[in-house]
Structures are given as structure tokens and as C-alpha cells.
Amino acid sequence: MLTARPLPARSKAFDLLLAGGLCMVFGFLSLAQAHFGGLLAFGMLFPLIWRRTHPELVFFAVCSVATLQWLTGVELQPGNIGLLVALYAITVYGDVRLSRVALGIGGLGVLMATSRYWANSDWKQQVTTMGGLAALVFGVWAFGERRRTRGLYVAQLEERAAQLERDRDREAKLAVSNERTRIAREIHDVVAHGLSIMIVQADGGLYAADQSPEAAKKALATIGDTGRASLTEMRKMLGLLKQDEQSELGPHQPRPQPGVSSLPELIENVREAGLAVEYTVTGQVRELPALLGLTAYRIVQEGLTNTLKHAGPGARTSVALDFGREMLTVVVTDDGRGAGVAPSADPGHGLVGMRQRVSVSGGTVSAGPKAGGGYEVVARLPYNLPSGA
DSSP states (O other), X not given: OOSOOOOOHHHXXXXXXXXXXXXXXXXXXXXXXXXXXHHHHXXXXXXXXXXXXXXXXXXXXXXXXXXXXXXHTOOOOGGGHHHHHHHHHHHHHXXXXXXXXXXXXXXXXXXXHHHHHSTTSOHHHHHXXXXXXXXXXXXXXXXXXXXXXXXXXXXXXXXXXXXXXXXXXXXXHHXXXXXXXXXXXXXXXXXXXXXXXHHHXXXXXXXXXXXXHHHHHHHHHHHHHHHHHHHHHHHHHHHHHOGGGXXXXXXXXXXSSOOGGGXXXXXXXXXXXXXXXXXXXXXXXXXXXXXXXXXXXXXXXXXXXXXXXXXXXXXXXXXXXXXXXXXXXXXXXXXXXXXXXXXXXXXXXXXXXXXXXXXXXXXXXXXXXXXXXXXXXXXEEESSOOTTO
């Protein structure tokens, strides 16, 4: 009750004007009838300045002045309208339990007023007067209660709208974060593989430059071809990510995402980089969904990239695809020393991206050292993609 409710400056100004207007009209009308009654009227109207910031205190203050009026026998004045305004204020802006108490006090006030000011009337007039005053008090309270309920409903709608807006902003930020992660994964898959081949060829060309110029030229040619191929794939990927530019792609332009059918070309490029790769396909080959085909391609690409980086010279690699009845199994193994290389402080996006891709496709993946040496990556990808993938 003592804590002021926050109120905009415009609302405070309105309450000040309202209280001032009531004092000017009803206060001076009461003062014209009786000086003491006029002072009591101002005592019931002036506190209405704080009817919204301290509704409970205002109501009980106005009731106290009205009780003094009843005790001193001062007749009802126009200023008694302050009682109804105070009742309305505590009903709309005050505590719910105290608004019920205020209604009871209003009913008691009806009995007190009837017993004091209509004591000499016959019982029919007393009953009629009491019923009219009670209806007036209850009507003011009911109107205030309806106003309170409507205000709470509007506040709930505003809070729900604000919550929906916060949820939308949060989902938008999450979508942006997921998109950034996807772009980073795509960039890693596209660039890291090409750079690994180029680094291997550059090192080999530098070593063979003095003894075998032809081998050095071939290495440089491979570097150029690999760079151009990586740049082309990067452009395709960016064209896929920019959805607003999809309409500009020609009808006969190749699909930007590689798939299982692109694996022979990938493996051939790795072989040209000097890595011995054995490629086998078992089972009944079938057409795969674009997401599944891209996932299989990226797993093989990441496995070969890791072999180029860590397996060491003379390592041999095998890539096996098994088209089972319910899933595609992708196995990339090598017999190099990659399992013994100390892990980098920055693990990069490769293995993390691989696991994310397989998870989205509803499959499983394992990557680690092989028994007897070497490294192995095994991914199992169900043909039926999970809903929402």
C-alpha cells in the first residue's frame, strides 16, 4: 500500500486534472452549501490525485473523511462522489483482495447513510433508498472489476506477443548460428581437400625440381587443376547457399552438390596427388537422396584428406561402399601412421562436421585407429532419411 505504482507522466497529469476538476465543481458546490461540509468534500476529492499510484491509501483516506462526516452529522454533499471514484480506483488498480474488502465497506456505508440521513423516512422509502444506493455502489465496483479483467487480458496478450517476438528472435539467431556452422563445414570440406592435394604436390614438385623437371611441371599442373576445380566447386556451393540467385542458374547447369557418382573423379584426383587408393563398390547400386549422397561424398573426401595430411609417404588407402538392403556403409581405411600423430590443438571442422552430417542423415559414424596400425572411418547411412531432414 505504501509503495507507489509506476505511472507514466501523462497519466499522472490526467489524474491531477481530474482531481482538480472534481474539486472545482463538486468541492465548491459543497462549500456553497456548508463551510465544514465543503472542507470535508475537498478532503474526499483532493486525494484522488494519487488514485492510481496509491489506490488503497486513497480509498481508506476518503472513507475516513466520510466517516467523520457521518459522525458529525453533516448532510450528504456533492463532494461525496469522491467515494465512488475511490471505490472504482481501488477495484481497477488496487489489490484484488482489498477491492473485495472495499465492496464490503461500500455496503456498510450504504447501511450507515440510510440509518443517518433517512432515519425519519418510512420503511418503504428506506428500503428503496438502500436498494438504490447499494445498486450504485455495486455497479461502480462491477464496472471497475470488468475494467480490471479486461486490462489483465490485454496485458496477457501483450506479454504473449512479446514472448512470441522473443522466441522468434531467438529462433532467428539460432538459425543464423546453424547456417554459419553449415557454411563453415562446407567451406572446410571444399577447401581443405583441395589445399591438401596442392600442398602434397607442391612439396613433391619442390623435391623433384632439380632432378626431374618434368615431374615438377606435372606437379605444378596438378596444383593448377586442383585449384581451379576447388574454386569451381566453391562457386557452386556459394550459388547453392545464395537462394536468391538460384533462379539465375541455367536449366542445364550441373547440380552444385556432389554425390556418390562424383567419387571416382575425387579418387582420381587423389591418386594424381600420389596417394594409392583402392575403390570398391559392393551390393546393388541405387539412386540416393541428394542429402545422403552429399554426406557419403563428404565422408570419403574428409577421410582421404586426413590420409593425405597424416598417413605419411607410401601409405595405401581403400574406399569401400556397400549398398545394403537398408543402409549404405562407407569405409575409408589406410595403413599409414595417422593414428600415431599427436592431435592438433585445433581439431578443426573435419571430424565434427562429419559427425554432424551423419547425425542429420540419421546414421552413425566412427573414426579411430585400426587394429594393427592405420586409421579407419566407418559410416552407416540409412536410405530412409529422418523426418525433417
